[in-house]
Amino acid sequence: MSKALLIAQICHTINAAYCLATGDDSQLPWNEAQEAQRQSAVMGVEKYLENPDITPEQLHEAWYQHKLGEGWEFGEVKDYENKKHPCMVPYDQLPQEQKVKDYLFRATVESVSALIQSIPKAPAVSQDDVIGELRTQLTFAQAKCAEYERLLGESARNKVVDGVAVRYVGSRDFVDDHLFKTGLTFVSGQVRILPKELALKFDQYLEFEIVPEGEVDTAALPVDDTxxxxxxxxxxxxxxxxxxxxxxxxxxxxxxxxxxxxxxxxxxxxxxxxxxxxxxxxxxxxxxxxxxxxxxxxx
CATH class of the missing domain: 1.10.20 (Histone, subunit A)
Structure with missing residues (x-):
């Protein structure tokens, strides 16, 4: 087994654990995952091994360009058959919990690669010793995953916190959203912080607009009950x-x-x-x- 393939399997396992911690149980074990998903993980590892100074942003950009070349495009739900993926967006548009995945991936490749490099190429080191050390590193990385989840706090559990600001600019004094059945109401000029996918849907209608980043101080908004x-x-x-x-x-x-x-x-x-x-x-x-x-x- 190649070094990149071994590290890719560990990265995939940690990513699956992180996804499960954030409520996403769609990640299959390595042996059951789509071939395209496994190849993508190996490619990411190889990118890091070629350039250890690569940033999470650059890792995502490399992944994005690779997927783009294969005909993938943005979709709210991951769909291998129709080549749709919710992360087919620029890095700065990724939700915070998706950005964490890139940091987690890079940290895992870095630590496991360093471990492999540190193992003496001598018969005295058994395969069991190597596997034991890798398991230790995996446990450490999973603990880091849990720590990232804790630090994310509400932003990992409530997508609204790190959402997109949407303003009601319609002519009515009050509007009740029956269009997307969210249960939300808006008064004239009101700004709400919505999940990105929902914000983009609202933005398709003239009565709503996405507020440019930095124009609204979300911390100064009234208590948002969204x-x-x-x-x-x-x-x-x-x-x-x-x-x-x-x-x-x-x-x-x-x-x-x-x-x-x-x-x-x-x-x-x-x-x-x-x-x-x-x-x-x-x-x-x-x-x-x-x-x-x-x-x-x-x-």
Missing amino acids: GSVMETLKQQQLEEQHERDQVLDELDQIADIATKKDLVAYAKEKYGLEYSSRKTEAQIREELTAYVQQFGTQG
Whole structure:
């Protein structure tokens, strides 16, 4: 196994651990990862080995140009089949947690490369010794990953903090966002700090504009409730989805009841509904289904 490949595997493992710590569980183990992803990691390691003074910005630029040459473009969700990637933007436009990945990558390559260089090329050093030292370095790097996550704090857990300033410039005194269903409201001239992807969507409409960086002192803005409003809406959506799932499960259960007698008993026991014996099984099932669709599983 080449030096670059070995280091790339360690970098990939640490990156996956960091992603998991920030809520992204999409990173597969090295052996299951896309070939393009593995090659990208090896290429990044080779770039550093060729130029140990390379900066995280330069690492990202090299990665960006390589991907660009392969036909990749920006996409909100990583999509290998259609060559879309959320990091296909200039380095200064990356979210803070993505910038941390570049620093983490560089630090890992630097430390593991130095370790390999320090191992004497003598028979006395066994493969087990090398693996043991590498595991120690991996543990150290993972601890660094956890420290980066702690330092990121809210910016890693609440993307709104390091978002993009968006101003409402429409003619109305007050507007309620029904377009993207965020639950946010704006008054004339109000600035909110939004996640980049959402800010770009708002910016497509004449009533909103992205505020140039440096024009607004975000620290001087009134208390921004954007994060809490969006979190509340998210919880409401989760609860509504849970209710919909319960209704679907209940409808499946009603569909599985085999006899008219059991349907009548179920409707009375669970919902207090009584059906005439003159109704057919199909009629009772249809009415009970409509009742659950209208009133939910609580009746």
